[in-house]
Amino acid sequence: MGIGEGGHGGQAPGAGQVAGVEEARDAGQALRPSSEGAARGPVFAISRVRPETWVRVAAVTAVLAFALFAVPVILSLYYVDAMTQVAIYSIVALGLGVLVGRVGLYSLGQAAVLALGAWTAARLLFATSLPFPVVLLAAGAITMVLGTVIGLPALRLSGLYLALITLMLAGAITVVLSTVNFPNGGHGFLGYNGNLIHIPPIRRPSLAGSDAAYYRYAVVVAALMFLLVLWHVRTRPGRAWAAIRQSEPAALAAGINTTRYKLWAWALASFVTGVAGGLLAGSAHFLYSIDFPIQNSITLLAVVLVAGAFSLWGAIVAGLLLQLLPALFQNWGVSSDWITILFGVGVLQVLTTAPRGLADQVPKDLRRLGRLLSGATRRAAPSRTGTT
Amino acid sequence: MPSWQDFQPFLVVGLALGGVYALSGVGMIVLYRATGVLNLAFGAIGAMGALIAWQLINGGINEWLAYVVCVAFSAVLTLVYGVVFGPPLAARDPLVKAAATLGLALILLGAMDLLWTSNGGAVRSLTLATDSSTFTVSQIQINWTQVIALALGVVITVVTGAWLRYTKLGTAMRAVANDRQITATLGVPVRRVEAAAWLGCGVLSGLAGLLLADLVALDATTLTWLVISSLAAAVIARLRSIAVTLVAGIVIGVVESMLVPINSLTNYADMTPFVLAGVALLVVMFRRREITVSRGA
Numbered sequence: 001m002g003i004g005e006g007g008h009g010g011q012a013p014g015a016g017q018v019a020g021v022e023e024a025r026d027a028g029q030a031l032r033p034s035s036e037g038a039a040r041g042p043v044f045a046i047s048r049v050r051p052e053t054w055v056r057v058a059a060v061t062a063v064l065a066f067a068l069f070a071v072p073v074i075l076s077l078y079y080v081d082a083m084t085q086v087a088i089y090s091i092v093a094l095g096l097g098v099l100v101g102r103v104g105l106y107s108l109g110q111a112a113v114l115a116l117g118a119w120t121a122a123r124l125l126f127a128t129s130l131p132f133p134v135v136l137l138a139a140g141a142i143t144m145v146l147g148t149v150i151g152l153p154a155l156r157l158s159g160l161y162l163a164l165i166t167l168m169l170a171g172a173i174t175v176v177l178s179t180v181n182f183p184n185g186g187h188g189f190l191g192y193n194g195n196l197i198h199i200p201p202i203r204r205p206s207l208a209g210s211d212a213a214y215y216r217y218a219v220v221v222a223a224l225m226f227l228l229v230l231w232h233v234r235t236r237p238g239r240a241w242a243a244i245r246q247s248e249p250a251a252l253a254a255g256i257n258t259t260r261y262k263l264w265a266w267a268l269a270s271f272v273t274g275v276a277g278g279l280l281a282g283s284a285h286f287l288y289s290i291d292f293p294i295q296n297s298i299t300l301l302a303v304v305l306v307a308g309a310f311s312l313w314g315a316i317v318a319g320l321l322l323q324l325l326p327a328l329f330q331n332w333g334v335s336s337d338w339i340t341i342l343f344g345v346g347v348l349q350v351l352t353t354a355p356r357g358l359a360d361q362v363p364k365d366l367r368r369l370g371r372l373l374s375g376a377t378r379r380a381a382p383s384r385t386g387t388t
Numbered sequence: 389m390p391s392w393q394d395f396q397p398f399l400v401v402g403l404a405l406g407g408v409y410a411l412s413g414v415g416m417i418v419l420y421r422a423t424g425v426l427n428l429a430f431g432a433i434g435a436m437g438a439l440i441a442w443q444l445i446n447g448g449i450n451e452w453l454a455y456v457v458c459v460a461f462s463a464v465l466t467l468v469y470g471v472v473f474g475p476p477l478a479a480r481d482p483l484v485k486a487a488a489t490l491g492l493a494l495i496l497l498g499a500m501d502l503l504w505t506s507n508g509g510a511v512r513s514l515t516l517a518t519d520s521s522t523f524t525v526s527q528i529q530i531n532w533t534q535v536i537a538l539a540l541g542v543v544i545t546v547v548t549g550a551w552l553r554y555t556k557l558g559t560a561m562r563a564v565a566n567d568r569q570i571t572a573t574l575g576v577p578v579r580r581v582e583a584a585a586w587l588g589c590g591v592l593s594g595l596a597g598l599l600l601a602d603l604v605a606l607d608a609t610t611l612t613w614l615v616i617s618s619l620a621a622a623v624i625a626r627l628r629s630i631a632v633t634l635v636a637g638i639v640i641g642v643v644e645s646m647l648v649p650i651n652s653l654t655n656y657a658d659m660t661p662f663v664l665a666g667v668a669l670l671v672v673m674f675r676r677r678e679i680t681v682s683r684g685a
Binding site: 347 | 483490497612613658663666673
């Protein structure tokens with residue numbers, strides 16, 4: 001998506017005023033070092049940014065419209081269910097992407113956080129008759145608090161130690177969940193009754209009872225979460241995160257409260273993951289702790305690295321890899337073990353040759369291919385001859 | 389509360405398990421200090437070795453030969469990974485290096501599930517030859533595998549410590565751990581030293597795989613992620629001291645095992661490594677002693 005860059009011809013008049021703002025935002029974007037942005041002249045920047053922004057907006061709208069209206073019609077129920085999972089896991093990958101790609105914090109326990117969110121949402125859905133969106137928000141908020149409480153001491157540790165402590169925490173949460181079990185409509189704080197014969201399913205929102213409707217619901221929630229993260233990335237916290245990722249001492253020297261912004265990223269990631277957990281609870285009807293092995297956290301990090309942690313598109317690619325690929329493989333009768341192998345190879349390949357992941361590498365390669373094909377006949381735009 | 393009598397067999401099991409945790413922890417620390425790579429595929433490599441040994445024994449090959457093949461396979465696989473992926477990632481952050489070994493772990497895990505499917509509930513078990521000879525100490529039956537596990541943990545720690553201190557290669561390895569660039573400038577063949585560390589780590593992963601397959605279960609997923617429990621011992625030692633790793637490994641093994649007979653805690657016994665490692669990290673952090681070693685190695 002967003003590969004073919006059509007429509008960089010004439011722009012509607014009146015868009016000029018916005019361009020300055022867009023350009024400023026783009027420069028503050030975390031993706032490239034600020035020095036690079038400053039080296040380009042402002043004239044180039046304005047003429048360069050505007051069409052790209054519109055292409056981006058158009059691409060997002062097209063993808064969203066396609067996902068909302070075309071997918072449930074074209075695909076069979078089997079794939080619609082898979083796409084629901086894609087939407088949910090895109091949110092999880094988005095949260096992990098904020099940590100890994102924006103701030104440089106590697107978490108090996110994100111699937112455990114997802115399980116926490118799912119548990120909380122399931123408990124609330126059984127215990128209360130609150131509307132579904134409220135439950136989602138509450139699950140997100142509770143997961144955020146838990147994640148922050150856990151994260152506060154852990155964040156003082158650096159790089160590898162943080163990854164290891166999240167791995168240990170994930171292990172601990174997995175053990176606790178396998179003992180406590182997911183709520184199944186029982187009584188008490190834990191809401192689990194092992195002797196229950198007729199287990200009521202976890203309820204869904206009233207306007208999204210069917211699988212297709214729930215899929216649309218999940219896509220809308222996912223889109224909102226992407227907007228939330230985009231908003232963070234494009235504003236003050238995003239710039240602070242970029243500074244922290246590039247050099248923590250420099251960020252500290254620039255007056256950025258690094259602990260606060262790291263914790264902020266942690267809280268944001270926990271929140272969106274908690275909301276994803278709530279969606280997961282609604283989509284699954286029944287939750288079992290065996291569905292949340294510690295391996296999931298590790299696969300999750302692997303896939304986010306493969307798909308590209310530095311771009312928001314990477315989160316969608318990660319969701320597709322995590323959930324659509326297994327569904328396809330199952331349909332084709334290929335063992336899902338091949339997917340595990342594929343992810344492993346992908347991690348090694350990405351880390352050694354394409355550190356920004358598929359979401360960055362594939363468009364780049366396609367663009368290079370396009371340039372090769374069109375050759376010298378292509379209109380030479382001076383601002384485009386620079387590095388991509 | 390069970391009586392001391394009930395705890396005794398679990399103490400034996402725990403000591404054996406602790407020995408393997410220590411052995412694994414030492415293997416990972418030595419590699420981490422020498423190359424900056426935290427080998428998270430340690431468990432997967434050992435698991436694959438153990439499964440190959442199981443296959444060979446089932447095919448009628450001498451048991452001891454199969455054990456040797458297991459260790460050799462693990463050593464060679466680790467070495468090959470180190471030689472192929474070590475140099476291109478040498479200048480990267482330790483996090484990236486560790487994440488790359490996760491890639492290897494996933495490849496091996498997928499391959500193991502493909503080759504040795506668990507469909508139809510086929511449960512495999514690897515019983516080492518040393519299981520059959522037992523002796524009794526104050527009414528507790530102890531088999532030689534358990535003795536070997538604990539002894540290996542201790543012996544490997546002591547031997548590695550002495551080797552790092554007194555041999556030429558060991559000194560070179562410590563030098564590389566301190567500063568790779570300067571060591572290379574001084575004429576130490578850095579690549580060869582690193583290869584030696586990979587090989588040693590591989591041998592230990594093979595041994596750990598064999599012992600854990602016997603002591604815990606011969607199951608690809610279990611063995612692969614048991615590395616996390618072993619890692620706890622290394623984390624408590626701050627990825628630095630092998631003596632602390634030995635003690636931590638044994639303590640984790642014993643506590644984990646001793647919780648099993650206590651009814652209210654039996655389900656949480658598996659949490660022991662994580663809780664102990666988490667507490668250790670927090671204690672270290674609040675004492676604020678140089679924890680920022682992420683760039684070091």
